Amino acid sequence: MNLVDFPAMSRGDLRDLRIGVDTAFRDFTRAYGETLEQMFHPIQVLLIFIENLLIDSPWILVLAAISGLVWALSRSAKIVAGTVIALLLIGYFGMWEDTMRTIAMVAVCTLIAVVIGIPVGILMARTDRANQLITPILDMMQTMPSFVYLIPVVMIFGLGKVPGVIAVVIYAVPPVIRLTNLGIRQVPADVLEAAEAFGSNPRQKLKDVQLPLALPTIMAGVNQTIMMSLAMVVVASMIGVRGLGQPVLQAINNQYFTLGVMNGLAIVAIAIIFDRATQAYGKRLQKHLEAEHG
Amino acid sequence: MAEAVHDIQINRLYKIFGPNGAAHVADVEAGMTKDELKAKHNHVLGLDNITLTIPAGRIQVVMGLSGSGKSTLIRHINRLIEPTSGEILFEDRDIVKMSQTELREFRRRKTAMVFQKFALFPHRTVLENTSYGLRVSGLSTREAEERARRWISRVGLDGFEESYPNQLSGGMQQRVGLARALTNDAEILLMDEAFSALDPLIRTDMQSVLLDLQQELRKTIVFITHDLDEALRLGDKIAILRDGRIIQQGTGEQIVLRPADDYISSFVQDVKRGHVITVRTVMRKGERADTPVTLPVTALLEEAARAMTDADINRANITGKDGSHVGMITLKKCVAEMIAPDDREAVDPEAQVA
Numbered sequence: 226m227n228l229v230d231f232p233a234m235s236r237g238d239l240r241d242l243r244i245g246v247d248t249a250f251r252d253f254t255r256a257y258g259e260t261l262e263q264m265f266h267p268i269q270v271l272l273i274f275i276e277n278l279l280i281d282s283p284w285i286l287v288l289a290a291i292s293g294l295v296w297a298l299s300r301s302a303k304i305v306a307g308t309v310i311a312l313l314l315i316g317y318f319g320m321w322e323d324t325m326r327t328i329a330m331v332a333v334c335t336l337i338a339v340v341i342g343i344p345v346g347i348l349m350a351r352t353d354r355a356n357q358l359i360t361p362i363l364d365m366m367q368t369m370p371s372f373v374y375l376i377p378v379v380m381i382f383g384l385g386k387v388p389g390v391i392a393v394v395i396y397a398v399p400p401v402i403r404l405t406n407l408g409i410r411q412v413p414a415d416v417l418e419a420a421e422a423f424g425s426n427p428r429q430k431l432k433d434v435q436l437p438l439a440l441p442t443i444m445a446g447v448n449q450t451i452m453m454s455l456a457m458v459v460v461a462s463m464i465g466v467r468g469l470g471q472p473v474l475q476a477i478n479n480q481y482f483t484l485g486v487m488n489g490l491a492i493v494a495i496a497i498i499f500d501r502a503t504q505a506y507g508k509r510l511q512k513h514l515e516a517e518h519g
Numbered sequence: 520m521a522e523a524v525h526d527i528q529i530n531r532l533y534k535i536f537g538p539n540g541a542a543h544v545a546d547v548e549a550g551m552t553k554d555e556l557k558a559k560h561n562h563v564l565g566l567d568n569i570t571l572t573i574p575a576g577r578i579q580v581v582m583g584l585s586g587s588g589k590s591t592l593i594r595h596i597n598r599l600i601e602p603t604s605g606e607i608l609f610e611d612r613d614i615v616k617m618s619q620t621e622l623r624e625f626r627r628r629k630t631a632m633v634f635q636k637f638a639l640f641p642h643r644t645v646l647e648n649t650s651y652g653l654r655v656s657g658l659s660t661r662e663a664e665e666r667a668r669r670w671i672s673r674v675g676l677d678g679f680e681e682s683y684p685n686q687l688s689g690g691m692q693q694r695v696g697l698a699r700a701l702t703n704d705a706e707i708l709l710m711d712e713a714f715s716a717l718d719p720l721i722r723t724d725m726q727s728v729l730l731d732l733q734q735e736l737r738k739t740i741v742f743i744t745h746d747l748d749e750a751l752r753l754g755d756k757i758a759i760l761r762d763g764r765i766i767q768q769g770t771g772e773q774i775v776l777r778p779a780d781d782y783i784s785s786f787v788q789d790v791k792r793g794h795v796i797t798v799r800t801v802m803r804k805g806e807r808a809d810t811p812v813t814l815p816v817t818a819l820l821e822e823a824a825r826a827m828t829d830a831d832i833n834r835a836n837i838t839g840k841d842g843s844h845v846g847m848i849t850l851k852k853c854v855a856e857m858i859a860p861d862d863r864e865a866v867d868p869e870a871q872v873a
Contacts, residue, residue, distance in 0.1 A: 419638035422597055423652040423703070424627030433651075437642045512683075 254380050265387045272333045272386050279325035299505035311494040320491045327468035334454040338398040346405020363399040389466030397453040404446030408439025444507035451499045523706040523739040525610045527573040532605030537562030540603040553762045565591045567763040576737040580754030588763035589743045593711050597630045627656040631700035635712035637692045639684040645695050646680040652703040670698040690721035708740045751795050771795050793821030793857040801856050802846040808834040824853045
């Protein structure tokens with residue numbers, strides 16, 4: 226008996242299987258592609274709106290608005306100063322427009338990830354069954370090489386912004402789901418019991434106790450989601466998403482070292498701004514934990 | 520102010536923890552013990568045939584060591600734990616049979632709870648914590664906070680309305696817990712080892728706060744404790760729980776004077792009897808003494824002894840509630856009862872050796 230070669234399917238069978246699945250999927254794409262594209266159209270509208278708003282407005286206003294937002298989140302002059310300097314440098318080195326596109330992209334992806342992620346996280350915290358069911362899906366979303374799910378997404382939507390958003394959201398949504406789940410599960414049982422003893426209904430428990438106490442953890446998840454969206458920007462540029470990823474891709478293809486480094490650093494700068502701002506916000510949410518009784 | 524007028528009547532209440540508790544009620548009724556149930560069916564007997572009348576407007580103490588089921592019992596009154604079988608009657612309604620909506624309404628209007636580890640909402644200020652119960656039941660923030668402020672002030676936390684629980688000491692946190700429960704203005708106040716986590720001095724202090732409040736509020740209070748001194752100080756009525764079963768109930772005096780079994784005797788052995796026993800129990804009925812000292816029947820032995828020694832006289836007359844003469848007591852009898860029961864050696868000679 227031959228124990229060296231693995232008894233695999235015959236090449237012919239394997240080819241037939243692949244062709245079968247591919248054909249079925251192609252038929253599905255042809256039949257429903259249009260409808261799906263229609264469904265996701267609002268995302269494109271929103272993305273283009275934000276992009277145009279950021280690009281067409283006077284840069285000084287955009288700079289002021291972003292700094293204002295960072296201040297509102299962090300209440301830290303240091304972080305705001307860093308933001309202003311980083312954005313001025315980005316603009317000076319001619320990356321303003323690409324940066325605005327990337328910020329628009331990350332903003333939309335984060336928004337979608339939060340809108341999907343928090344309810345799913347709540348569902349997982351509610352029932353162990355949902356938890357058992359969804360956890361392996363999240364594992365798969367995080368470990369599956371992103372190129373693999375780019376293929377069906379591109380087959381359905383073609384190249385462009387919407388498939389980019391979908392790919393980024395698939396990659397970036399797991400942390401916000403996981404940390405929402407974790408945050409709610411970590412709410413102390415005695416506090417929850419107290420809420421129950423005073424006659425709270427499930428909605429009141431969620432709104433008054435579970436979500437507020439889980440919020441710092443949820444914010445950590447949102448922070449991770451933002452970071453992962455930014456990391457996906459370069460990969461998404463392969464399917465036609467414009468922004469800072471495209472020059473990087475160009476630099477890889479043509480071995481333009483400086484171009485790559487400059488755009489890479491711009492991504493890093495945005496990442497640091499977003500990270501510091503959201504983390505500072507998360508910390509501020511925990512102000513009730515600060516002043517410990519002596 | 521909701522003054523309590525309804526007793527809570529608990530009838531034949533069983534709680535068996537485990538996946539199929541209901542199937543084993545019959546076994547337990549037939550006499551299976553907690554250990555046997557654990558060994559044979561891997562179910563835990565939480566409460567074993569509890570029948571208890573909790574009198575309206577009084578403090579009912581439920582006492583027992585850890586694992587005796589006292590925390591389980593108190594959580595049945597607002598059904599934070601579902602009973603396996605039995606009934607709990609209040610205002611002619613069976614709490615056990617209430618739907619979820621009725622139960623929530625019952626919890627909002629009729630009960631309030633104070634917890635051992637305070638269980639305050641860490642992200643809410645003292646004011647927001649205190650007004651929580653009223654907010655849940657749908658009152659406007661303004662009115663809820665106005666009522667909450669009164670109770671915050673009543674428990675002595677003026678000026679701390681905007682503090683977070685973390686900024687307060689344990690004693691102050693439990694005052695918040697008490698204010699939160701009182702703000703609900705419910706007839707039933709459930710206190711689950713409410714003062715056990717506090718330092719001894721603060722604990723005594725909180726007991727006084729509670730007794731003062733109860734003087735005027737007259738709520739039906741169920742107070743859980745493992746501390747006999749606390750039970751005797753607070754309880755109008757005491758029930759002692761062991762292995763999920765009530766082994767004795769009565770007033771503190773009854774329990775100290777006539778412990779039902781050795782287990783309870785060993786508990787009450789070290790009690791300061793002068794703080795518990797009243798002159799009513801040891802006086803000579805109908806007799807009259809020639810003395811200027813007059814005491815009410817409710818006077819404790821220690822108070823009686825002090826009154827007599829202060830007056831430098833060895834007997835006192837005793838008057839009833841209406842001021843009429845009912846009997847007399849001697850200083851000698853008073854002191855004798857305070858140090859030890861007459862028949863202590865006879866009861867348990869082994870105890871001295873061990």
